[in-house]
Amino acid sequence: MLPVLALLSQAVQGSEGLWAHLRDTVLASALPETLILLLGVGLLAGILGTTSAWLVSAYDFHGRRLLEWALLLPLAMPTYIVAYAYLDILHPLGPVQGAVRFALGYSSPREFRLPDIRSMTGCIILLGFVLYPYVYIPVRAMFLTQAGSLLDAARMLGTSRHGLFVKVAVPLARPAIAVGVSLALMEALNDIGASEFLGVRTLTVSIYTTWVTKSDLPGASQIALCMLLLVVALVAMERWARRRQRYSTSAQKSSVMVPLRMRGWRGELAFGLGVVPILIGFVAPAIYLVVEAWKRFQFSGLSSRFAGEALNTITFAGIATLATVGAGLVVAYALRLLPGKASLWSFRLATMGYAAPGTVIAIGVLIVLGGFDRFLDQTMQQWFGLSTGLLLIGSGSALVFAYVARFLTIAGGGIDAGLSRIPLSFDQASRTLGRTPTETFRAVHLPLSKATMAAAALLVFVDCVKELPATLLLRPMNFETFATHLYGEAARGTYEEASLAALAIVLIGVLPVVVLARVGRIRA
Secondary structure, eight states: OHHHHHHHHHHTTSOTTHHHHHIIIIIHHHHHHHHHHHHHHHHHHHHHHHHHHHHHHHEEOTTHHHHHHHTTGGGGSOHHHHHHHHHHHTSTTSHHHHHHHHHHTOOSTTTOOOOOSSSHHHHHHHHHHHHTHHHHHHHHHHHHTSOHHHHHHHHHTTOOHHHHIIIIIHHHTHHHHHHHHHHHHHHHHHOOHHHHHTTOOOHHHHHHIIIIITOOHHHHHHHHHHHHHHHHHHHHHHHHHTTTOOOOOOOOOOSSOOOEEOOHHHHHHHHHHHHHHHIIIIIHHHHHHHHHHHHHHHHHOSOHHHHHHHHHHHHHHHHHHHHHHHHHHHHHHHHHHSOSHHHHHHHHHHTOGGGSOHHHHHHHHHHHHHHHHHHHHHHHHHHHSOOOOSHHHHHTHHHHHHHHHHHHHHHHHHHHHHHHTSOHHHHHHHHHTTOOHHHHIIIIIHHHHHHHHHHHHHHHHHHHHHOOHHHHHHOOTTOOOHHHHHHHHHHTTOGGGGHHHHHHHHHHHHHHHHHHHHHHHHHO
16 A cells, blocks of 8 residues: 555645646546557457457367467567567568568558558557457356356257357356456556557556656656556446346356367368467567577677576566565465454455556655655764665665565465365364464465465566566666566667567566466366
């Protein structure tokens, strides 16, 4: 809660005319563009994720098993890396437009060129094809465990498979679709690299430019609060829309709803349709990164900065992961030991950071720890005549704080899910035998939930490596990670210079995809 409270405190310190100025010059353009972007990304990600989940759940064709896990691959590709890659791939002098001109008989970009990807449409398409797995994962799980009796009744009443999808499956899966779309929108709202370089001025970009370019912290805080209110409004609207609807929670398998076998051209068409989002969201940018990284390596070898950036990235992500998992364990275990409204609300408030974009968290953390640094410096000068300077901000502690505040939801939620699978009778038996809560945790809960904790730690680590907005705002001086190095090269228009760093981020991002794919196969 500290970053949010700090934002409120800082926002009211602005001058009387600051809000009116921001409203007329910044929000008047940034807010409509942000809303249009969210609407477009939500629709595209929802359609791609839902139809892909239905394709691999309701039909059986050659290559279906491959698609089930390959559709998760865009999760490994940060949005800003995809944007940088496609800016080169679809450049007027790039390979795609060159091939099109060659096929059509044109010799110059002046004679024929495709529409510029640096537009609202291009940004929506790229973000939608990268973020659809957030919808695909929960919706596919819902399709695999939907109430069999309802599907059986619909089939016996003569409903076609298409009608079953539209009239039964999608309405039943609406909670999962809503959750997935909400996560995709949070990621779209958190993005700063892709939207900025594709020419879309979102609220996130406005916060960054207001603070970094104009050094206007109160103004950045006011814009950040507007973004936070937008997030709250999106969640509230979704819950209000389905306030009177009830959903079946039975996990009974359908007796007649088995995957329909598709052979011949129909099976090939189904496989081709399933491959399209994978090609656009992962394969094409991944191939580009491999080619450019190899060219760069052949030309100049491994940069001397690469090892330092790798060390910075892994060190800070590792420290933040340990702190996040530790804090997640505290809030999740407290919820188990002392169930009730107090512990429930404490858990919810502690894990609300993921709903706030990285720039919002970063500005709040900057205010909190910057104020503490100033207080400590003044105190040390008065008492001992020593200046501590920017102790927390300069050491990177602020960056770790931001990572923990933002990704505590992943650790806390994952650990709580693992603990919830352990029957309470195990706790009661352990306590009856004279074990304390700490001993019960070491002897019972830790061995039974260590796999869940490891998976949560992996997800947190990868998200810390990929996080760009908070890292840009809170990194110490002369401190570069893979993400910030890539952003800096992209700002100079030399994306290929950071291709090795981008490829390293993608390879690290593949790790949770492998875990999710294994879990998905086990559940299926």
